[in-house]
Amino acid sequence: MSDWYREFANSGFGSTITKQLGLPRPAVLRRYEPGEPLLPGPVVVGSAGEGRLREQLTTVLRDAGVTVQSPVTADGATDGEKLGAVVLDATGLSTPGDLASAHDFLAPAIKRLRASGRVLILADPPSEAGSPAQAAARQALDGLVRSIGKELRDGSTANLVYVPAGAEGSIAGPVRFFLSGRSAYVDGQVVTLSSAEVPEGEDADRPLAGKVAVVTGAARGIGASIARVLSRDGAHVVAVDIPAAGDKLAEVANEVGGTAFQLDITADDAAPRLVEHVRERHGGVDVVVHNAGITRDKLLVNMDAARWNSVMAVNLQAQLDLTQALLDADGVLKDGARIVCVSSQSGIAGNRGQTNYAASKAGVIGMVRAWAPEFANRKATINAVAPGFIVTDMTAKMPLGTREVGSRLNSLQQGGLPVDVAETIAWLAQPGSAGVNGQTVRVCGQSLLGA
């Protein structure tokens, strides 16, 4: 579905009107296209205090072919070209007083940020601070980034990555993601890295080459988009959906050159059948995306057991059962495996009429957090993504008013696209995301709900 309002607001006449009336002015977001440069302009890297990531950052950016400019001074003396991104290494913070230097660096730099620009701050996690003052300074960045996200316009985003001691080697993938068009609808997010062995030599355009990826709920909507993006990134996609959706599933599988596997993931024997299928056909699996989900909305007081149980079975229990079966099956979950579970904004913010759905989706967040250490031991990861307002066939059926308001309640003032969710999942599925584990990344344009 096209966003008629965004198109209007970006037209000559619409631009004038919306500006004068103070109406939302959603931008056309910069989205990833294979082969395009990581950023459409240079990046400026600054630091607050004596940062320890300077060298790594320079290497990552240089490897990605990005031009790095030295920090601008407060008077904005540096000439010209608008910036693609502003990156702040805040690992040197010791006290709230040090934050002034963050302000000194960010303010003039952000002024020069171009449309769909990126603000990215890297810092140590507050939980590992040496003193309350240091923890305060580190935690302060959380509020700073979220506020910058709300102040930015024209499709720009701001995100924060916490880099604990020892996780310095994990930053390349996350830095690339947050600067790229893949993170178009990821805004105001905080991701905490962990130390991990990050494989080298990843092909930036086909990071999933040679990987086998199972995607549940792949017949339509976000699932089909996930299949397309994983395939574009090089994976062989095993597209899974209920047998009744098999015709659409076959279309998706044929489109992406994958295979269709009709399976009701809530069936008693679903887990062994999935395990057997990937073992026999592919010798195992590298990536599993638990995307299948259903809604059976009703106010809690009016909800029958069937609605409650069916939502729990598909959205949560099946993710638990399939994942456990894959873990238990010897050698099926390949080295460096990636599990990505689809949660939801409802699981974070709650939603009227969705007690069952929100409970199941919140459960997913708890599940990935709890499972992360075991996956880390296997050099694998498990993460969740929580989509916000994503424009799908489902939202197209919403009443116009509800849909318009719903899609504007975020910093980017527009609904996201299925591909935005898919890009985030594909990033978490990359070998280079080894240091992202147990995290829940919202793909919500910094939604006002549950923020």
Add this chain to the structure above:
Amino acid sequence: MATTRKAAIVGGNRIPFARSNSAYAQASNQDMLTATLDGLVARFGLQGKQLGEVVAGAVLKHSRDFNLTRESVLGSKLSATTPAYDVQQACGTGLEAAILVANKVALGQIESGIAGGVDTTSDAPLAVGDDLRRALIGLNNARTLQQRLKAIGKIRPGQLVPEAPRNAEPRTGLAMGDHAAITAEEWEIGREEQDELAVRSHRNMAAAYDRGFFDDLVTPFLGLARDNNLRPDSSLEKLSTLKPVFGKGEGATMTAGNSTPLTDGASAVLLASDEWAEARGLPVLAHLVDAQTAAVDYVHGGEGLLMAPVYAMPVMLARNGLTLQDFDFYEIHEAFASTVLATLKAWEDADFCKAKLGLDAPLGSIDRGKLNVNGSSLAAGHPFAATGGRIVAQLAKTLHEAGPGKRGLISICAAGGQGVVAILES
């Protein structure tokens, strides 16, 4: 190649079968066969792949579908460089196609191929009658106004009624059901045993669907996810209320409940050499071991129209050193319940086996618990050319589930007094 090998059955796909003029009323043979091929392509990741060949056919065919299978391949996701040809052996088409592909694999002429079949009784070809056709050709050849008027003058209103294909034998004018009714009477096949067989077929197939057996054998089409002829709640009580539709008088036993309805649908089976399957990480469900075709003279020879498989069977069994009892599963196509029962009765009949089959001893009886265990045509329906592919894939999966070394037998009767039988082994 000096030696032969057994062709592997890798898997199958079909669309749910639909009763005539229901879900697929607007679909052509080519639509259905193409969708079926694409479902198979998706299941086994064959996009853009060149296979050895695709062999399929339809019994009811428009003249524009002269190259039906090749056109379907061109419309599918397979490589356009995959050759294809049509075959037609009435209801034996699907199984015969599988035998053809398997034989080429066995001889090493191809490494992989798809065998299939499709039929629609909803989009059946209507033809103009011979009289009208002659008049129209005359009109076409006319050069002068006078000649044209003369040619037009030969057309009579009655000639404008198109000829629909009939489910009747050209040489006897009898419907297939009427032929089957004659056989049923000859072999004294009772109403109740026919109804029992029908109920079992529906229940077996419904149970198979419920346990997910068809999850990797069927791909939905045009909003249909299961065969719409399937009646999971079928019962003897309900079937016993139906009036006979074939046969005459008191002794008539064949009803719409224990006969297959006109059906639309398509099926396809992927066959290959073991090496081809293994190189692609694809399963081998079973091998096609042997097959045999026979025909009977139902016009003058006094044999029933659908009894040819009875004759084919002992030839194939003898060639393989097997008895009728050496099988774990039997798939006897349920064109009519009475056909299955007459077939079994004939194999049990010492006199018949001696006189007609030239056997010293009857082939004997089979364990009915091994017959059509996941349902057959009475439940699924019977789109003529698509039935063979359904049975081959279904039996191959049944054998695979039961484990290695299991043997299955297929028996399919066909119009024109023909029959095809085959042995599969896991």
